[in-house]
Amino acid sequence: MEKPAINLPAKDLLKAKARINLERASVLLIDNSWGAELLAGIFAGFGSKQLYRCSSMASANEIVRQHSIDLIVSEAMLDEEDVYDFIRALRLTSDNDMNRFTPVILLSAHTVSRKVAEARDCGANLFVAKPISPKVLMERIRWVAGAKRKYLETQSYAGPDRRFHDDGPPQGMVGRRRGDANEDQAAAGAAA
Amino acid sequence: MSHVLYFSPENRLGKAVSTPGGKHVETAIADAEALVMLAAGECVERIDQALAQVYRLSEHAKPQTGVLYKTAREVAGLAGTCGLADLGAAAFSYCNLLDQAEQTGRLSGERVQVHLSVMRLLRRPERFTDAERQEILADLKAVVDKGQADLAKVLPARV
Numbered sequence: 496m497e498k499p500a501i502n503l504p505a506k507d508l509l510k511a512k513a514r515i516n517l518e519r520a521s522v523l524l525i526d527n528s529w530g531a532e533l534l535a536g537i538f539a540g541f542g543s544k545q546l547y548r549c550s551s552m553a554s555a556n557e558i559v560r561q562h563s564i565d566l567i568v569s570e571a572m573l574d575e576e577d578v579y580d581f582i583r584a585l586r587l588t589s590d591n592d593m594n595r596f597t598p599v600i601l602l603s604a605h606t607v608s609r610k611v612a613e614a615r616d617c618g619a620n621l622f623v624a625k626p627i628s629p630k631v632l633m634e635r636i637r638w639v640a641g642a643k644r645k646y647l648e649t650q651s652y653a654g655p656d657r658r659f660h661d662d663g664p665p666q667g668m669v670g671r672r673r674g675d676a677n678e679d680q681a682a683a684g685a686a687a
Numbered sequence: 688m689s690h691v692l693y694f695s696p697e698n699r700l701g702k703a704v705s706t707p708g709g710k711h712v713e714t715a716i717a718d719a720e721a722l723v724m725l726a727a728g729e730c731v732e733r734i735d736q737a738l739a740q741v742y743r744l745s746e747h748a749k750p751q752t753g754v755l756y757k758t759a760r761e762v763a764g765l766a767g768t769c770g771l772a773d774l775g776a777a778a779f780s781y782c783n784l785l786d787q788a789e790q791t792g793r794l795s796g797e798r799v800q801v802h803l804s805v806m807r808l809l810r811r812p813e814r815f816t817d818a819e820r821q822e823i824l825a826d827l828k829a830v831v832d833k834g835q836a837d838l839a840k841v842l843p844a845r846v
Contacts, residue, residue, distance in 0.1 A: 516709025520700055529733045530764055536726055540719025542710050565700040574757070596696035604764030605782040607756070608790060626767030626775060629719035633712060640701045646694040 515637065521545040521562060525555050525569035525578070530625070534568065534602075537629050552576040559585060559594045566636065571603035571614060571622070579610070579617035586618040586653035596646050598639040602627060618654025723768060730769040737761045738806065741781070745799055752794060756785040773820045774809040777802065780827050787834045801830050
């Protein structure tokens with residue numbers, strides 16, 4: 496899968512003297528491959544003390560029902576089990592909102608073409624291409640932890656706002672949301 | 688125009704990671720890298736097991752592309768972590784080829800053999816210079832791009 500067209504504000508994210516405290520953050524790792532060992536090792540190195548590990552969606556569902564989770568990191572393809580369905584359900588849960596807005600980072604070595612749109616629309620916060628490196632993962636965790644993105648719910652999507660910039664709709668097009676700038680404003684914004 | 692509900696939830700992760708204590712980012716990364724290094728030998732073993740399975744499955748006249756894809760994907764996901772990034776790139780290319788096969792229902796035996804040969808070569812990267820490895824991967828990309836072009840001809844006809 497193509498890397499997401501997102502310009503991460505990398506400035507400061509990896510400042511050597513900045514601190515990160517993952518001891519109190521509860522992290523759920525979902526992976527059924529040997530890579531899960533590496534991932535757990537990386538989080539142990541980061542200082543995580545509250546790691547939940549599971550290798551199936553059934554266990555993951557059980558954990559998110561019972562515990563407040565601050566970050567979910569999951570392999571994107573677990574055999575026949577669908578991680579995208581899991582995230583969609585998480586975002587739409589109304590009877591138990593404990594983890595509805597928990598940031599989700601998906602890891603993927605490759606995404607089959609038929610799943611690309613699903614991956615984009617499932618409500619995950621970020622995709623990280625495997626092989627994972629501690630440096631990249633740290634950068635993404637700090638970015639998610641520092642993000643001030645709103646979450647939104649529409650008829651077809653629930654999850655973090657996928658708009659990273661609001662420059663109004665493209666010229667000649669009408670906005671899709673009620674709060675979108677109209678065509679004239681968009682043109683003025685583009686010209687500015 | 689779609690109806691949109693907005694939420695501004697509490698950022699629990701942000702609060703947790705910024706509480707006093709923890710580690711300097713630089714230290715946290717170094718500690719994690721040290722643990723990854725410790726697992727490198729086991730990681731290479733796991734890659735070799737997966738590669739053996741890829742070679743075995745690929746030799747079938749009609750390979751089970753689902754299992755094959757999953758195994759090649761594991762190689763692609765792990766190889767770069769233990770110093771075999773070019774092997775990982777070749778495995779990623781094989782995943783692309785298998786993905787194309789799923790869409791067309793056809794898997795070219797010749798393209799499969801090219802990928803297997805390249806993965807065997809790049810399992811021993813020290814035998815080649817950087818330039819040679821890049822040339823091998825560029826040739827492999829050309830093979831998959833050709834398949835993608837063929838796919839583009841096939842798919843519109845099916846719509």
